[in-house]
Amino acid sequence: MDGATPSPSGGNLVANIMYFARTLRAAGLPVGPGRVLQAVEAVRAVGVGSRDDFYWTLHAVFVNRRDQRLIFDQAFHVFWRNPKLLERMMGLLLPELQVPREDGAEMSRRLAEALRAGQTDSASRPHEDKAEVDAAMTFSPREILQTKDFEKMSTAEMSAARDAVKKLALALAEKPTRRFAANPRGARIDMRATLRAQLRAGGLIALKRKDRAPRPPPLVVLCDISGSMSRYTRIFLHFLHAVINDRDRVHAFLFGTRLTNITRPLRTRDVDEALDKVAAAVEDWSGGTRIGQCLAEFNHRWSRRVLGQGAVVLFISDGLDRDAGVGLAREMERLHKSCGRLIWLNPLLRYAGFAPKSLGMKAILPHVDEFRPVHNLESLKAVVAALAESGTRRLGAAAEWAEMRKAG
Amino acid sequence: MASLPTSVADALALLAKGRYVADRSLATAVYLALSLKRPLFLEGEAGTGKTEVAKVLAERLGRKLIRLQCYEGLDVASAVYEWNYPRQMIEIRLAETGQESKGTVESEIFSDKFLIKRPLLQALEPDAAGPPVLLIDELDRTDEPFEAFLLEVLSDHQVSIPELGTIKATEPPIVVITSNRTREIHDALKRRCFYYWIDYPDAARELEILRLKAPGAPAELSRQVVAFVQKLRAAGELFKQPGIAETIDWAHALSQLDVLALTPEAINDTLGVLLKYQDDIAKIQGSEAERLLAQVKAELAAAQ
Numbered sequence: 001m002d003g004a005t006p007s008p009s010g011g012n013l014v015a016n017i018m019y020f021a022r023t024l025r026a027a028g029l030p031v032g033p034g035r036v037l038q039a040v041e042a043v044r045a046v047g048v049g050s051r052d053d054f055y056w057t058l059h060a061v062f063v064n065r066r067d068q069r070l071i072f073d074q075a076f077h078v079f080w081r082n083p084k085l086l087e088r089m090m091g092l093l094l095p096e097l098q099v100p101r102e103d104g105a106e107m108s109r110r111l112a113e114a115l116r117a118g119q120t121d122s123a124s125r126p127h128e129d130k131a132e133v134d135a136a137m138t139f140s141p142r143e144i145l146q147t148k149d150f151e152k153m154s155t156a157e158m159s160a161a162r163d164a165v166k167k168l169a170l171a172l173a174e175k176p177t178r179r180f181a182a183n184p185r186g187a188r189i190d191m192r193a194t195l196r197a198q199l200r201a202g203g204l205i206a207l208k209r210k211d212r213a214p215r216p217p218p219l220v221v222l223c224d225i226s227g228s229m230s231r232y233t234r235i236f237l238h239f240l241h242a243v244i245n246d247r248d249r250v251h252a253f254l255f256g257t258r259l260t261n262i263t264r265p266l267r268t269r270d271v272d273e274a275l276d277k278v279a280a281a282v283e284d285w286s287g288g289t290r291i292g293q294c295l296a297e298f299n300h301r302w303s304r305r306v307l308g309q310g311a312v313v314l315f316i317s318d319g320l321d322r323d324a325g326v327g328l329a330r331e332m333e334r335l336h337k338s339c340g341r342l343i344w345l346n347p348l349l350r351y352a353g354f355a356p357k358s359l360g361m362k363a364i365l366p367h368v369d370e371f372r373p374v375h376n377l378e379s380l381k382a383v384v385a386a387l388a389e390s391g392t393r394r395l396g397a398a399a400e401w402a403e404m405r406k407a408g
Numbered sequence: 409m410a411s412l413p414t415s416v417a418d419a420l421a422l423l424a425k426g427r428y429v430a431d432r433s434l435a436t437a438v439y440l441a442l443s444l445k446r447p448l449f450l451e452g453e454a455g456t457g458k459t460e461v462a463k464v465l466a467e468r469l470g471r472k473l474i475r476l477q478c479y480e481g482l483d484v485a486s487a488v489y490e491w492n493y494p495r496q497m498i499e500i501r502l503a504e505t506g507q508e509s510k511g512t513v514e515s516e517i518f519s520d521k522f523l524i525k526r527p528l529l530q531a532l533e534p535d536a537a538g539p540p541v542l543l544i545d546e547l548d549r550t551d552e553p554f555e556a557f558l559l560e561v562l563s564d565h566q567v568s569i570p571e572l573g574t575i576k577a578t579e580p581p582i583v584v585i586t587s588n589r590t591r592e593i594h595d596a597l598k599r600r601c602f603y604y605w606i607d608y609p610d611a612a613r614e615l616e617i618l619r620l621k622a623p624g625a626p627a628e629l630s631r632q633v634v635a636f637v638q639k640l641r642a643a644g645e646l647f648k649q650p651g652i653a654e655t656i657d658w659a660h661a662l663s664q665l666d667v668l669a670l671t672p673e674a675i676n677d678t679l680g681v682l683l684k685y686q687d688d689i690a691k692i693q694g695s696e697a698e699r700l701l702a703q704v705k706a707e708l709a710a711a712q
Contacts, residue, residue: 030595032599034599035599038444041444042440042444042602045439045440045443045444046415046416046436046439046440047415052432052433053416053432053436056432056433056436056437057436057440059433060436060437060440060602060603060604061440061602063603064595064598064599064603065592065598065603066451066589066605069605177480177481177551178479178480178481179480179481179483179551179553180481180483191491191493192485192490192491192493195491195493195496196570299647300647304589304590305589305590305591305592308548308590308591309480309591330687334647334687
């Protein structure tokens with residue numbers, strides 16, 4: 001960090017802190033006016049003697065999560081380098097601003113957009129024309145980075161999705177938690193409520209009871225978006241959007257050749273806007289599949305953060321894997337052991353006489369608790385019904401599948 | 409009783425006197441939390457010394473340390489207060505034999521004598537040495553209802569007990585909240601706090617921590633241990649990277665076994681102290697450990 005320190009004169013500094021907060025807000029950090037006041041108070045307490053201290057003071061106030069650190073870091077270095085530059089920027093006097101970057105490092109896209117705020121987007125995203133190839137039942141040998149446009153949802157589809165949601169609202173079997181709630185037929189006596197009622201009423205002591213309050217467990221959805229699954233992707237995204245907006249403690253991830261967390265983009269209420277945001281966030285649509293690698297990343301980075309409290313994991317994939325199942329069995333085993341229940345939804349199961357021959361599928365099958373088809377809204381409803389019954393955990397849906405084959 | 413630090417350097421010195429080796433950035437967050445009287449929110453992987461900060465603060469400032477260990481289903485009865493029901497019922501029984509009026513009995517039953525005070529209520533009580541340090545450990549283990557309740561308590565520093573009234577703290581306690589990030593804490597709670605992510609230390613800092621916490625280990629062993637652990641973390645393939653607590657444990661274990669310098673056999677024997685997942689141990693044991701050790705020795709030799 002170079003030696004330039006911000007100006008010590010009170011009024012200027014406060015205004016600068018406010019502008020800085022606005023930049024951060026535009027870049028996506030949730031910074032409200034309360035925080036700005038807190039920041040000013042904090043800076044007054046610590047003083048502006050050293051740039052390091054100033055950095056960490058603002059960091060302690062404005063940063064809430066570990067992933068916000070990078071944006072904050074870049075914003076701080078750009079902003080507090082040259083206050084005059086900043087004033088000009090804020091006055092929007094320059095049509096296009098060339099912000100000098102340290103050693104050619106790429107500024108994060110969000111921050112760059114925030115600093116160019118207010119100017120019209122001259123370079124619109126390039127629309128690529130691609131031939132619609134029915135890539136079902138295949139897996140692509142190379143990674144294709146593509147953008148994807150979603151057609152808007154039709155009214156019929158919208159109502160069908162709403163039906164599915166209504167059913168979902170009752171589904172996902174509740175598990176008892178450790179929290180107690182009043183329940184007249186409960187197993188335990190609630191001493192607190194009993195004595196409190198006693199105070200009011202007097203006479204014979206009426207025993208109040210309590211029992212464990214049930215609650216649906218968290219849900220984590222891992223959805224394959226490679227080329228072979230492309231025709232189902234849209235319907236799954238609608239399903240995911242409905243689920244995420246219906247309940248809390250849902251996380252959604254898309255994977256193809258890389259893993260992307262789409263929980264936040266999908267939280268937007270309007271389904272078309274949500275899908276647009278998802279399309280922008282994900283880069284490997286309809287490309288190849290590398291299930292093992294993506295699962296390894298999930299296990300490493302996300303599993304301990306989202307699989308708490310006995311989560312149910314929905315794994316939506318056809319099991320066709322470019323890496324031919326290398327390392328897949330181990331990652332699947334770890335995933336199975338980290339969650340409460342693992343359900344595999346496979347659109348290929350719709351074909352009669354389906355047999356899991358590919359190495360990828362054979363690697364996955366021993367480690368799932370349930371194995372179900374899903375290729376249209378009908379089977380989705382069946383899946384929803386399945387989630388409603390609390391299935392016991394079974395190690396090896398393969399055994400059940402073998403029975404199914406024997407039966408017919 | 410020591411007074412609160414008056415500057416960031418002061419806070420850094422305070423932590424150092426408590427044998428806690430901290431970055432200036434952590435000292436800044438600590439100083440802000442102490443002087444502006446807001447909670448300090450420490451997030452980080454397990455074994456990075458979050459709980460230790462609260463303990464050191466309590467010890468150096470001469471305050472009582474009140475610890476609330478969070479778990480799923482933590483409710484008001486376990487966190488704030490509970491009435492001593494059996495005693496109350498006996499008291500009612502005894503009073504029935506006497507001639508006292510209902511009103512007297514009532515006021516006696518719901519008095520301080522029968523109140524069991526749990527950590528949050530204890531933290532609000534006045535203390536001769538000054539407001540205590542309230543450590544809310546592993547907040548990510550509880551659920552949202554408790555977080556909402558905590559939000560209320562932390563903003564007003566008061567709890568209301570229906571039978572007794574509102575109990576308000578004369579001086580707000582020093583609150584330190586830790587989280588392992590197995591669940592995202594709601595922004596509403598984090599907003600009130602000064603946030604800090606405690607990362608794994610770099611080589612220099614880890615070496616100093618080892619010097620303070622494992623003084624029995626020979627200097628050469630400490631250097632090798634630190635270099636080895638830094639390499640393990642840098643490789644990034646482990647499911648759970650070893651934290652600073654594991655490094656200290658490993659140094660203790662090795663010096664207990666009278667190991668003067670790392671050898672592949674010593675590493676293989678004691679790997680369970682450093683790594684806690686079988687997958688990780690399988691990855692590192694044997695040839696990988698040998699390779700890393702050879703690299704460590706080469707680098708240390710070159711540095712000298």
